[in-house]
Amino acid sequence: MADAIALPQNPPISFSTRFFRLLPGVALLAAIGFAGKLLERNVNSYAKANHWVIPNIEYVLWAILIGLVISNVFGLAEIFKPGVATYEFWLKAGIVLLGSRFLLGDVWKLGGVSLGLVFIEIIGSLAFMTFLGRLFGLRPKLTSLLAVGSAVCGVSAIIATKGAIEADDEDSSFAIAAILALGAIALFTFPLVGHSLHLSDRAYGVWAGLAVDNTAEATAAGALYSDAAAKLAVLTKTTRNALIGFVVLAYAIYWASRGQAHTVANKAAFLWQKFPKFVLGFLLVSLLATIGFFTKDQNASLANLSRWAFLLTFAGVGLRTNFREMRRQGLRPFAVGFIGEIAIAIFTLGLVIATARLFHF
Amino acid sequence: MSGSQIKVEAKTAFRLSLDTWAVIIALLTAALVRFGILPHVPW
Numbered sequence: 001m002a003d004a005i006a007l008p009q010n011p012p013i014s015f016s017t018r019f020f021r022l023l024p025g026v027a028l029l030a031a032i033g034f035a036g037k038l039l040e041r042n043v044n045s046y047a048k049a050n051h052w053v054i055p056n057i058e059y060v061l062w063a064i065l066i067g068l069v070i071s072n073v074f075g076l077a078e079i080f081k082p083g084v085a086t087y088e089f090w091l092k093a094g095i096v097l098l099g100s101r102f103l104l105g106d107v108w109k110l111g112g113v114s115l116g117l118v119f120i121e122i123i124g125s126l127a128f129m130t131f132l133g134r135l136f137g138l139r140p141k142l143t144s145l146l147a148v149g150s151a152v153c154g155v156s157a158i159i160a161t162k163g164a165i166e167a168d169d170e171d172s173s174f175a176i177a178a179i180l181a182l183g184a185i186a187l188f189t190f191p192l193v194g195h196s197l198h199l200s201d202r203a204y205g206v207w208a209g210l211a212v213d214n215t216a217e218a219t220a221a222g223a224l225y226s227d228a229a230a231k232l233a234v235l236t237k238t239t240r241n242a243l244i245g246f247v248v249l250a251y252a253i254y255w256a257s258r259g260q261a262h263t264v265a266n267k268a269a270f271l272w273q274k275f276p277k278f279v280l281g282f283l284l285v286s287l288l289a290t291i292g293f294f295t296k297d298q299n300a301s302l303a304n305l306s307r308w309a310f311l312l313t314f315a316g317v318g319l320r321t322n323f324r325e326m327r328r329q330g331l332r333p334f335a336v337g338f339i340g341e342i343a344i345a346i347f348t349l350g351l352v353i354a355t356a357r358l359f360h361f
Numbered sequence: 362m363s364g365s366q367i368k369v370e371a372k373t374a375f376r377l378s379l380d381t382w383a384v385i386i387a388l389l390t391a392a393l394v395r396f397g398i399l400p401h402v403p404w
Contacts (some may be wrong), residue, residue, distance in 0.1 A: 088379060089379055089382065089383050089386075091383075092379070092380055092383035092384070092387075093383040093384075093386055093387040093390075094387075096383060096384055096387035096388070097387050097390065097391065100391070276380055277378065277380040277381050277383075277384050278380050278383050278384055278387075280384065281383070281384035281387055281388060284388070285387070285388070285391060288391070293395065294391075294394070294395055297401070298394050298395060301394045301399065301400075301401055301402040302391055302394055302402075304402040304403065304404040305390060305394070305402050307404055308402075308404075
């Protein structure tokens with residue numbers, strides 16, 4: 001007869017308890033986002049009334065800045081953390097709803113151009129980051145994580161790859177910190193470069209979607225330029241996200257062939273598991289908008305809902321960026337990420353400008 | 362403990378991913394707009 005062993009178990013947390021734990025953080029995201037919106041309106045009208053000439057600071061930047069100040073000056077209280085972590089949920093829901101602003105023909109046309117650019121970007125980024133990682137003597141798995149993070153889609157890609165190649169927690173923390181720090185820098189530098197080069201909304205949006213690694217930061221970098229640029233940044237970034245499974249699978253097979261990770265038994269199931277489902281939701285809403293399932297007013301309402309969801313995301317981007325924690329992760333992975341990201345940004349900028357001339361956008 | 366067997370059973374609860382939840386909630390919201398329950402969403 002088998003011996004019975006009582007393992008210590010944490011009591012299951014009920015759905016309602018989990019839901020109520022999210023409320024303070026979600027309320028904080030909403031409050032910061034709404035404060036950003038109020039600041040945009042009031043600062044601009046106050047400046048106008050007093051004949052001041054100041055640059056128009058959009059709600060996106062206000063929301064990010066308020067979040068950054070709270071996180072880095074005061075620190076985020078424990079009670080808010082579960083709710084603040086939902087910013088990715090709002091991002092993905094916002095992207096699905098944004099599908100209402102794309103006719104499927106546009107997705108096909110722009111997505112096709114984006115897909116070609118994304119292939120070139122992914123291959124170039126993977127090769128360059130791998131070269132840099134070796135040059136700086138980083139651990140091989142950390143190099144793989146940085147390469148995937150900068151080539152595909154930031155934090156999600158790093159987490160997916162970490163599981164597939166059995167990388168250390170420390171390596172994935174290094175890679176995530178480097179990608180997040182570089183994303184924060186991109187938020188402030190990309191719009192400046194775009195404006196100084198007089199890039200069109202389309203060209204800038206495609207560039208932001210190609211070169212900014214995390215989906216939240218790519219969306220925010222696009223929105224900081226214009227609404228139209230944000231749309232294109234999301235579309236291009238979504239195309240990149242759709243390829244996450246293939247890249248992670250390739251790395252899993254590579255590390256398994258070296259005996260340092262489990263082999264992938266069912267490749268189709270692996271691809272489906274890693275595939276970002278919100279891409280399918282985005283395409284479905286786009287299809288419904290194309291066949292006239294929604295009226296013009298309803299499309300406008302869905303677009304506004306998407307903006308509200310992004311507002312919470314932008315507040316979350318600021319709140320989860322903590323420079324002190326990033327500094328603790330060390331300088332070498334950051335240096336590799338920094339050099340790599342600058343090279344990728346310049347490479348993709350050249351690619352986008354050449355394609356814009358060719359396809360007239 | 363010789364000759365004895367230790368049996369540890371792990372039950373994994375079915376959980377939807379964050380992605381899937383985001384799609385479900387977004388589609389439900391789109392349905393609310395489509396069928397007039399949320400008639401107008403201002404910005």
